[in-house]
Amino acid sequence: MSGYTAHKGEYLNQAMVDVARIAKITRQLYERQQFAYLLVDHNWSVIEASANLENYGFGDVRVGDDAREAIDFLVGLDSHSTLDLPIVLSPSQNPVHIVLLPEDESLTVVLMDASRDYEQQQLVQQKANENELLLAQQRQLMADLEQTQAALVTKNTELREASRLQSSFLSGVSHEFRTPLAALLGYVDVLGERLLSQSQEESEEQLKVIRRSGRHLLSLVENLLDHGKFDAGEVVLNPQAIDLQGICDEVHAMLHQGAASKQIALEFDTTPTPLPSCLIDDSRLRQIMLNIIGNAIKFTDEGKVQVIAQCADEQFSLRIRDTGMGISKDDMQNVMRPFWQAPKNGKVGTGLGLTITERIVEMMGGQLKIDSELGVGTTVDITIPAPLIELDQPDINSNRAEHIGARRYLLAEDDPDIAALLKLLLVEQGAEVTHVENGQQAIEIAEREEFDVILMDLQMPVLDGYDATKSLRDRGDKTPVLVMTASAIEADRTRAEEVGCDGYLIKPVAVHEVLSLADELLQNQSAV
């Protein structure tokens, strides 16, 4: 105890010295501007401010003022709570470290220079953040890359599937063409050898096969051409006043032989009978019917194919029902895809018939629906808008009667077989035909002789049909020109019209088409 008392005075002395020293150091620190301070009461009224406060940008702080008026960063803060704000940047000022130290009656706000801390941290943090941004970008790129890769894989699969379909299409097409071609050539040989020795009935039977095979080939080619035209957006509808019953009868006549040869029935049922006349693109309608009914016959080996045709409320509806092999649910999703063919059904084709039919039906503003059960059969429902129209029956007859007369035709055609056939058929109808082999010859002869109609092939050597027609028109020759071409492309037709052609026929040309078109032209010409 006594030791403690003895030293008490010394301790006190020492403490006094320490306090004095601390006070001195503090003053020195302030003076050296290491930090500034502000003393406020709890209502932010300024009690005291260190002189160097203006070094921190707060020069106009006066005793008694509300500190928050002069110093923005104090706005919102609590004058009773301790707060440490390590780095604060005010506009155009150096970074400061701010500490709020509350006491019973007052609050001291201490401001210290933080430039060095700021600079160090800035360097480190900037690097770290930039690195992380790069990493994030890299991750994003990787993700994008993976996505692209996945898309490529899908695309690749699609392409491979497309190419597979194309090759199976090619083999299908080849097969499809070979069958009727073989029949056609075979029977032509038979006919050639036995024409004189066999009965007329036998010859007629063989001719039927030849005609059927030829027509079949033609419809295949038409489908192929149409597919390309649809893709190029070149298909145009050409609605005409037609006799629906006539078309149904015609289609029946074309297909019943094929059905009969497979020993299946082909039944046509029309309501009302006869069907009325209406406004429809007849060649497209024929194509639709041949495709769908042809398919039904092809895929039916037993039973029958039933066609129910109805016309009511300006709608032509067709139901084609067969008792064939049917389509499975899975295959149903594929039947409309171009070139697609059911695997392993033993039937081959182009895989285009349905695709094209659907597109034509849609284009006509109609609908096509397929309903099928595997092993039971398939029903196809087609509806097409069919505005009713009065057919001027007697007029047609008078037209027909009139074109039997001696007309003078100039036929420009480089293919000798086609030329000979056309000439033969026209002469049979009473016409007079002069044949030349190219456009140049056509121009020359047209200068010397008069013709009623010029039949002009488009693709010819020396001078083609376009140039020949143009040349004729340039010379003032107004003889109607009917062009004939194997091209079913709309652009060719437009070009032909531009050079001055009056009519357009697609090969193979049927003689009655030539005659009626010629009639029409000549009538128009005489009417003018």
Next chain:
Amino acid sequence: MQKRKICMVGDFAVGKTSLTQRFVNNSFSEKYLTTIGVKIDNVVVDDTKLIIWDVAGRDSLSPINTNYLSGAAGIVMVADGTRPETVESLHTLAEMVVEKIGQVPCVVAINKYDHNAFKLDDEQQNKLTSQGWDIFKTSALTGDKVPELFQVLNNAIGAVTSVGEEA
């Protein structure tokens, strides 16, 4: 004049500084200079001086120093529409804000709307609006929706703050 403290919070490099500079000085810089600590700016909106605390963004090294949020009357939460993870961050950021200063008016900026990689799917958007936040697809680059962002926040603060509490 009334003064109000508001804070910009969000992940690093989302555009807090850019939005502030676009609003305060109508300027923009392509260059990224990360904010250290906090940068204080002010701007007058409808007779109110907004003291904007542009707080350093959160990054993987350091969380936001919530001391800077003390006394804020409103919060602008910012995310980068080209970095989905910064949009996700908003939810944890919001929790952190509430823990520190309680419920205060809050607006959300999904920034860099001008950028072609900007993406905000319905799910993300619904999750944000279900918090009751006003969402702005902003661009500090073009200035798109930037004034609206601050205006709406200022109005919201005006609506919840009684006059007596303000300085």
